[in-house]
Amino acid sequence: MSSNADDCVLEARHLRKLYGKAVAVDDVTFRVERGELFGLLGPNGAGKTSTIRMAYGSSPLSGGSLRVFGRDIVTDWRAIRMRLGVCHQDNNLDTEMSVRENLEVFAGFFGIPRAVARERADKLLTFFELEHRGESEVHELSGGMMRRLVLARAMVNEPEFLILDEPTTGLDPQSRHQVWERLGRLKQDGVSILLTTHYMEEAARLCDRLIIVDQGRILVEGRPRDLVAQYVGNQVVESSPVCPELRDFVKQRGLEHEDLGHRMLIYCKDDESLFREIARRYCQDNCILRMGTLEDVFLKLTGRDLRE
Amino acid sequence: MNRPAWALTWRCLRVWRRDWLVNRQSWKVGFLVPLLEPIFYVAAFGVGFRLLIPEVHYEGLTVSYVKFMAPSLVATSIMYNAFFENTYSSFVRMYYQKTYDAIMATPLSIEEVILGEILWGATKSVMAAIIVLAVLSVAGLIHYPSALAVIPLAFLGGLAFGSAGMVFTGIVKNIDTFNLPIFLFLTPMFLFSGTFFPTDTLPHWAQMAAQAVPLTHLVHLTRGLCFGIAGWRDVAVAVGYLLVFTALCLPLALAAMRRRLTR
Numbered sequence: 376m377s378s379n380a381d382d383c384v385l386e387a388r389h390l391r392k393l394y395g396k397a398v399a400v401d402d403v404t405f406r407v408e409r410g411e412l413f414g415l416l417g418p419n420g421a422g423k424t425s426t427i428r429m430a431y432g433s434s435p436l437s438g439g440s441l442r443v444f445g446r447d448i449v450t451d452w453r454a455i456r457m458r459l460g461v462c463h464q465d466n467n468l469d470t471e472m473s474v475r476e477n478l479e480v481f482a483g484f485f486g487i488p489r490a491v492a493r494e495r496a497d498k499l500l501t502f503f504e505l506e507h508r509g510e511s512e513v514h515e516l517s518g519g520m521m522r523r524l525v526l527a528r529a530m531v532n533e534p535e536f537l538i539l540d541e542p543t544t545g546l547d548p549q550s551r552h553q554v555w556e557r558l559g560r561l562k563q564d565g566v567s568i569l570l571t572t573h574y575m576e577e578a579a580r581l582c583d584r585l586i587i588v589d590q591g592r593i594l595v596e597g598r599p600r601d602l603v604a605q606y607v608g609n610q611v612v613e614s615s616p617v618c619p620e621l622r623d624f625v626k627q628r629g630l631e632h633e634d635l636g637h638r639m640l641i642y643c644k645d646d647e648s649l650f651r652e653i654a655r656r657y658c659q660d661n662c663i664l665r666m667g668t669l670e671d672v673f674l675k676l677t678g679r680d681l682r683e
Numbered sequence: 684m685n686r687p688a689w690a691l692t693w694r695c696l697r698v699w700r701r702d703w704l705v706n707r708q709s710w711k712v713g714f715l716v717p718l719l720e721p722i723f724y725v726a727a728f729g730v731g732f733r734l735l736i737p738e739v740h741y742e743g744l745t746v747s748y749v750k751f752m753a754p755s756l757v758a759t760s761i762m763y764n765a766f767f768e769n770t771y772s773s774f775v776r777m778y779y780q781k782t783y784d785a786i787m788a789t790p791l792s793i794e795e796v797i798l799g800e801i802l803w804g805a806t807k808s809v810m811a812a813i814i815v816l817a818v819l820s821v822a823g824l825i826h827y828p829s830a831l832a833v834i835p836l837a838f839l840g841g842l843a844f845g846s847a848g849m850v851f852t853g854i855v856k857n858i859d860t861f862n863l864p865i866f867l868f869l870t871p872m873f874l875f876s877g878t879f880f881p882t883d884t885l886p887h888w889a890q891m892a893a894q895a896v897p898l899t900h901l902v903h904l905t906r907g908l909c910f911g912i913a914g915w916r917d918v919a920v921a922v923g924y925l926l927v928f929t930a931l932c933l934p935l936a937l938a939a940m941r942r943r944l945t946r
Contacts, residue, residue: 394946428946431788433784433788434946435945453790453792454790456788456790457790459788460788461788465781465784467781467782467784469701469705469780469782470780471705471708471709472704472705472708480700480701480704481785481789483700483701484697484698484701484786484789484790484791485789485790486694486697486790528785529788
C-alpha cells in the first residue's frame, strides 16, 4: 500500500535490479514527496540510472515495488508516463528534425493535439530561451542549448513529476546556472523533481533531500546541510603538504580526519580554535580553513577509489 | 521478474507519424533511387540484352525480355526498401540516435515503437513501388488497371520483409553484421526468385528452394498483376504466403527487440 498517495509522487520499496548475477540496485527504499526536489547521488555504477529506468517503467524490476503517483509502475506504466517527464543522460534528440519539430513530434507521442503541441512548443522554447532557434537543426545547437531542448522536450506533456538524469553534465558554468534557475522556477510551480548529478555543489544547492547510493545500496539519506553537519562538520582544515608532527597531533587528539598522503583533511566540526592551533603549530602557510561541503560527505562515505 | 505485459495498440501510428515527418526531409533526395534505378535497368536490359534474348515465354505469353524483367524491379524495390528501413535505419535510430530510449519515456510500449517502425518500412515499400511503377508505365511496360493492385501488395510485401529485417535488428551485434543476411538471403533471392529468368529453367531442387522464399511469390504476383494475367489462385497463394511469413516474423521481431531493449 502506498501511504497517502497525494503527498508522495514516488515510492520505492526494497527495490532490486539484477543483471544476470550482478546486483545493480540492492534493497533500495525511498520516497519523493510532492513538490520536493530529491537528489539521487552516487559514483558511476552505483545504480542511479538503473533506479531511474525502473522509475519510469523502461526497465523491469527484479524485486521490490515501485509506485508513482500512488500507482504501480509495472501495471500502470502508461497512465504514469502520461504525467511524467524524463530527461535522459544522453542528448537523444531527433537529429533529423528541427528544434520545434522535436517538441511537437514528441508531444504527438503523448497524443497531444497538434494545435496544443504548437502552443506548448512556443511556451517551452521561450521558457528555455530557445525561441529564436525553433527552426534550427539540432546539430547547429551548442551543448547547453541541446540540454535545454532535452529538458523542454521532457516537459511537453506538462508533467507533475520530472526525472532528470544528470541534466547538467558537460555544461559550462553559464549554462549550468541557467538550468538551475529554470529548475528552481519549476519547483516553485509545484513540479516534483528527481535529480541525479555528479556535481555536489549542484545537489547541495538544489535538493531538499537526497540519498547517496553506492554499489546499489543507500548509504545515507537527509537534507544536504544536515548531512554536512553530521558527517564532516561545518569546518574543515586542509593541510598540504602534511608534516609528521601534524599526523602525530591528529592521532594523539583523536581528531576525525582523512589522510591522503600529500594532503590531510581534518574535520573539526564547529571548533575554530582548533584551526588556529593547528595553523600556529604545524602548518602556518600551507593550511586553510574552509566550509565542510557535500563533496566531503560524498567522498568520505563512498571512498576515493576510482569507479570504472 | 516483474515485467509489464506486451502492449500493442493503435498508438504505434504515432511512431509511424514521426518517421513520416522525418522522411519529408530525406525524401527530397531519397526518391531518386526508385526513380533512377528502373531507368538504368530498363536501359541496360532493354538495349543491352535485346539482341541476346529477343523474347521470353512465360505462362503462355511471349514477351520481350525487358517486359518480362520489369515487374521484378517493382518487387525487388518492395523488398529492399522495407528491409533496409528496418535494418540500417532502425538500427541507427535504436543504437546511435537513441530515439527509442526517448520514446520509451512516453506512453508508448516497445512493441508499439517496433510495430510503428515496421509499418513505416512497409510505407516506404509502397512509395518506392509507386515510383517504379510510374517509370515503367511511361515505358509502356505495365498493364492497367490490374497493376494498381500492386500498391496494396507492396504494403503486405513491405510488412513481410520489414518484419524479417527487424528480426535481424533485434539480434545483430553491430551495424556491419547486416551484410550477412543481405549477402546470404537478399542477394540470392534477388537473383533466383524468378526475377531475371523464369524459375522453371532452374533444376528441380532449386525450383523447390525458390518456392520456399518470399520474393518468388511477391515477384510472381507482381508480374501477374503487371501483365494483367493474375488469377484468383495466384493472388491467394502469394498473399497467403506473405501473410503467413509476416505472421511468423512479426512476433519474432517484437520478441527480439523487446529482449534487446529491455535491460
